[in-house]
Amino acid sequence: MATVTILQPDHAHTIDRFDAWLTQCGITLETVHLWEDPVPTLADLGDGVILLGGFMSSHDGIDHPWIEPVGWLLKEAIHNHLPVLATGLGHQILAQAYGGHVAVPGPSGLEEGASELTLTDAALSDPIISHVAKNQVLMGFLSHSDAVERLPQDSRLLASSTAYNYQAFRIGSGLALQFHPEASPAQIARWHVAQGGEEEPLLSALQAVDGRVSFNGQRIAYAFAEQVGVQPPPIVR
Template sequence: MRPTVLVVQPDPRVGLDRFEAWLRQLGVDLDVVRPYDDEVVPEVGVHDGIIVLGGYMNALDDERYLWLASIRALIRAAAATDVPTLGICLGGQLVADALGGQVTVGDGPSEIGAVRLDLTDTDDDPLFCESGPSILVAEHHYDRIARLPDGAQLLASSDRYENQAFRVGRAVWGVQFHPEVSPGRFERWVADSRTAAPDDADRLTAAFADLVANDALIESDSAVLARRFADVVRTHRHARASASVGAGAER
């Protein structure tokens, strides 16, 4: 049977985008839950992996989005049971916050467009081990992962934001960037940002043009991460199935 990844989508404007086709082509089924549409975030159970997507809200906005607490609980349970988990942008901030790190809201300049990340200590990391010394990514965020959880391994940094990617334990990752996003969806985010901050319109327009110009490389680097995450999910499913068979044989 194909492994299944639970996808938590906090915002209708921030979907799986490229990751959906990539993961399905890699033999992974997807079970999407939408808490913004009153769908309940499940507990860790039958799924072989978890992805927590981004959103326009901030990671500390529990008064307006009560279900953020449920996402954190899911992340903590996944970390405790080594269920492969990838938090993207808001999702990465929720990983950091749920596991004892610190997120600050509106802290520093926004990071929007194509950004090169420097990778460190990734040779043995299951997700980033094939990514080389640097990758080009799509960024669109205003908040900061200010401190990683205790024991977390820092994997990538940018000039403006140190904590761009990290792993907690064996199989829980948080990334500040958007490996899933296509230029079409990114353009809609930039349009929303221009509406909210018209004085910043020129910078945002230039950032989008730069992202489009570099999209072939961004897409290539991001596809590697999707493939590696699918590999981790399959490995986890196989190990869990083997343990179940072994436990049955002992009875």
Template sequence: MESAVTALVVQNTPYGGPERWGDWLAEGGVRVEVVRGDVGEALPARLAHDALIVLGGAYLPDDDERAPWLPAVRALMSQALDRNVPVFGICLGGQMLAQVAGGRVAAEHGEPEFGSTALTLLPDAAQDPLFAGLPTRPTAMENHVDAIVRLPDGARWLASSERCPYQAFRVGQAAWGVQFHPEIGPDRIPHWPAGRLERYGVDPAELYRRAVLEDPAAAPTWREVALRFAARVRDQR
């Protein structure tokens, strides 16, 4: 019997699990195995899964003093890139992909983004295996103050937003990074630290209202991306 197709998911914060993407990937035939660096779970030294997904967290990709498991995550990311194993990096994970592949990330760069945010797909998205044919102005959940400031050489730039240019990109043929959170819905907003939002003059109630309004259109878009990623993982196995 053929073994299950699996993706290693690295979780970096207590409320930063795979959420809806876990269900959507399972729907697409890929089982997720979550390892939590934030609670001291050991990451494997060698990537033996069919895909790597790195989730978000309130760290820079090399914030090793506060998050001592990050060197192991970067090593797994490098292995995946070297071996053309499918990768999907979300928020911190997307920033890590950019940095490991030769780009640059800056702390508290530009204007922060929170809640449901309009994106613009760029010309390279039209030929991308995950982004082709999506709505040209989808919305997605954001929760970041740090940002990618330079993409790796040769990366395909797929999406931008008004405040943050590098919202989605692809490295090589099988590694995607996004600044936004395609895995979460409006129900995550009440768990965000209120003090952090207040620091930037953001009203959590308004964030939630807008996200609830826009999620019925956003969720099917990011489900489609998750299913396409799952198909890519299965095909490359």
């Protein structure tokens, strides 16, 4: 049985729907709460690692001293060909660790809700994103104000939105996604409320397209499971 380590930056950004999807693949999940647990070593990560989002900035290393060590850990994991998935803030931390630049805030401001992302040709051969590359468009849930403005050298751009160019990239065994394939409509709405917004009409708008988004999320989860050496069950739609 494979084990995947979940690096969780704050209480609000949980693994959410990935919990069930990865468990269905026979994967054991070990969660590290970065606000209170020590940053693990490479030997602690098992067969793969997922770095989730968070309300803090990737530049907030003084207030959150785990940020830089987590970046080093992900680089070490990728150097050793360990499957890495980074979403939201995780996407930004991974880019920063490899010398990319993160704007705080991004020049286009808040990007929130369901969005259609345009996939690059490189995405069509990516071991994970190719599973959701229908017509080179991918719909996902977004919730961010900070944004990657320069990709790391040797990375491959996989997806862009109308507001921000760098929505997904791959570097070695690492996949970074600004969108949140793990998040349900309820979780996105909770983040919105936590930052002073109203639950509606955002929640209803997300629920209206969630059949498409959740199918993409499950396929991403299952494709990541394949990267850690597990054969996922068939997806029934």
